[in-house]
Amino acid sequence: MALLLLADHEARRALRRERLFRPRRNPxxxxxxxxxxxxxxxxxxxxxxxxxxxxxxxxxxxxxxxxxxxxxxxxxxxxxxxxxxxxxxxxxxxxxxxxxxxxxxxxxxxxxxxLTNEVITFPVEIQDVMRVKRDFHAVSGFPGVVGAIDCTHVKLYGAPLGEDEHLYVNRKGYHSINVQVVCDAGFKIVNVVARWPGSSHDSAVLHGSLLGQMFTDGRLQGTLIGDTGYALRPWLMTPVTEPATNADRRYNRSHRRTRVKIEQLFGQLKRRFPCLSLGLRVAPPKACLIIKACCVLFNLSKEFREPELLFEGEVEVEDDDHHLPYDGPIRDGVLHRQMLINRFF
Structure with missing residues (x-):
């Protein structure tokens, strides 16, 4: 019996495939x-x-x-x-x-x-805040802007979402992460929040973030500029939905030309990293990590003066600028917006 077991063991060893190491090459x-x-x-x-x-x-x-x-x-x-x-x-x-x-x-x-805290920083120092305001003012004359804000959806598919699956279904009917981004006039990301499921409203993402809390508490100065998906606040200016005067129309035109910076940034970001446009086949925590890493790399590409990617055959960037108008309880910026229109437009 012992001889039979030994022979069987030797036969198994003979049939066992040797471990092969693939050669490492530098692509x-x-x-x-x-x-x-x-x-x-x-x-x-x-x-x-x-x-x-x-x-x-x-x-x-x-x-x-x-x-x-x-x-x-x-x-x-x-x-x-x-x-x-x-x-x-x-x-x-x-x-x-x-x-x-x-x-x-x-x-x-x-x-x-x-590297997020090192590479993605919101302007706080006086000289930095004034520089950003000047850059935005040079775009279309909108005063006091320190950042253009918007959210974009990154698709999720093929990953287990568990009992919270319904939370990731956005208004367009697919699973996603709702990513909030703020940029300056030079297409640099100054703030990113990538942890909210796709069903979250843009305004809820902002007011549930540290950035929104800091503006509400007065720890940050200046004005954010966003679309009608956000609540109108003294520190966040949105368009006039029904302009009645020439001043209202001039305000909307300046607002649109200034806010387009964030839409252009989304186009650049998703062209450089198409995985954000095509979607991610990973669980939400890993997806959020990848999204944040891509934002860090995007800023580093600006720092390294990397060329813009305008190759043929790139994926189409989905237009996320179709938000439902916000109609929530917080609209305490109406008076501030009217004062802004009367003074500058």
């Missing part, structure tokens, strides 16, 4: 500069600068056999942001398993998100 070595930018959404120099920022955080702490180097981890994540493809596809492109791609994307996204 940048075989691509032209234009191909690198198309595939990874950053130039070679930009990728090097990103690696300097997050390379230490994604470096393996153990001496693993054939460990995936930080550069390949970063490239795998950037390729996912730029395509939104399945993990298996990303793995085949970079010679890693689909399970490894999943871990890499989460790890690198978390590392990039740690």
């Amino acid at each position: 940048l070595n075989s691509l032209t500069d234009d191909e690198v930018t198309r595939r990874y959404r950053f130039t070679r120099i930009g990728i090097t600068q990103l690696l300097e920022r997050v390379g230490r955080q994604i470096q393996h702490r153990t001496q693993c056999n054939n460990a995936i180097p930080p550069l390949l981890q970063l490239l795998t994540t950037l390729r996912f942001y730029g395509t939104g493809a399945f993990y298996m596809v990303e793995g085949d492109l970079h010679n890693v398993s689909a399970a490894s791609v999943c871990r890499i994307i989460h790890k690198v996204s978390r590392a990039i998100s740690t």
